[in-house]
Amino acid sequence: MFLFHTIVNTYLVQIIHSLGGNDSDFGLSLMITALSELPAMLGFSYLLTKRKSGIWLKVAAIFFVIRSILFLLSGSVFMINLTQLFQGLAFALYIPASTYYVNQLMQKTDYVKGQAFNIGAVTLGSVAGSFIGGWLLDNAGVPEMLSAGIAASFIGCLLLFYSVKTDI
Known part of the structure; x- marks a missing residue:
C-alpha cells in the first residue's frame, strides 16, 4: 500500500502536469490532502471507541485501493483533488491504527521493536514506490x-486482510 502512497506523493506534480495542471494546482492538491488527514488523525481515539484498531486497518486498506483506482480514472485536476479527499480514509486512518494495533499485539516490553518493524515495512514500501514509480514514469x-x-495497493490490501486480526 505504501508503494502506491509513495508513487502518488512523490510524483504528484507529474500526475498534475500530465492532466494539464500547473504548480498552483499541485499546491492546492497537496493542501487538500493535508487537510483531509486532520479529522481521522485528530479523531482516532473516538474511532477506537466504535471499533478496534484491526478493523480500522482494514478500512484504511480498502480506501488505499479505492484511492489508487480513482487516481488512474481521474481525467482532470479537479478529479485528482476530489480523489485526494480519500487520503483521510486511507493514510490518515492507517497511521494511528497501525500504531495502536502494534501496541495491542505486542507485549509492553516489545512496543519499540513492534513499532520499528511497522516503520521498517512502511519504509520498504516507500523506497520501492520511489524506485518503481520513477522507473515507470x-x-x-x-x-x-x-x-x-x-x-x-490491491496486493497490500490482500496481505493486510490475511494477516490482521480484527479483535485487536
Missing part, C-alpha cells in the same frame, strides 16, 4: 505508473 508514463500503484 521515465520508461512508460503516468497511467502505467498509476496502474502499478493499483496492483501494489
